[in-house]
Amino acid sequence: MQIRRHAPESEDHGIDLAPMLDFMVNLLIFFIITTSFVKEAGITVTKPDALTAENRQNGNIMIAIRENGDIWMDRQQVDFRRMRAIIERLSVERPDDSVVIVADKDSKAGIVARVMDEVKIGGIREIYLAANDAGAE
Numbered sequence: 001m002q003i004r005r006h007a008p009e010s011e012d013h014g015i016d017l018a019p020m021l022d023f024m025v026n027l028l029i030f031f032i033i034t035t036s037f038v039k040e041a042g043i044t045v046t047k048p049d050a051l052t053a054e055n056r057q058n059g060n061i062m063i064a065i066r067e068n069g070d071i072w073m074d075r076q077q078v079d080f081r082r083m084r085a086i087i088e089r090l091s092v093e094r095p096d097d098s099v100v101i102v103a104d105k106d107s108k109a110g111i112v113a114r115v116m117d118e119v120k121i122g123g124i125r126e127i128y129l130a131a132n133d134a135g136a137e
Contacts, residue, residue: 060097061090061124063115067106071115083115087122098126 063083064072071078073086090097099119103112112129119127 060094061087061099063099063101063119065101065103065107065111065115067104069108069111071111080114080118084118084122087119087124091123095123097124098128099124100128100130102130 062073066072071080071083073083078086087099101112101115101119103115116127116129
């Protein structure tokens with residue numbers, strides 16, 4: 001009688017990383033999609049109150065004007081002379097966008113008017129001025 005010995009089968013004791021990688025890719029996609037919908041001015045601005053303020057959900061480009069006259073776009077301070085070129089580039093890339101100007105209530109009206117002029121000259125026709133709804137309190 002002959003005894004046969006079988007070689008022990010090599011057992012793979014490694015961890016399968018494929019499910020974890022799938023999960024991480026899904027999380028990455030989720031965060032990329034959700035962060036593209038968040039639009040913030042990047043600075044804190046005290047908006048003026050208005051009795052005739054309307055709530056609108058559109059407004060893809062946010063421009064913030066601080067009380068000292070600083071202009072902010074996409075969380076970066078922008079020089080007034082460069083603003084028209086930025087607006088022209090954005091209007092070519094996304095022609096259906098609108099602009100929301102969030103001006104501090106203590107900012108000068110002349111600066112707000114100049115910013116609005118630059119936006120119109122840059123090619124965007126829909127401009128909204130942000131304000132708090134005084135009638136909602």
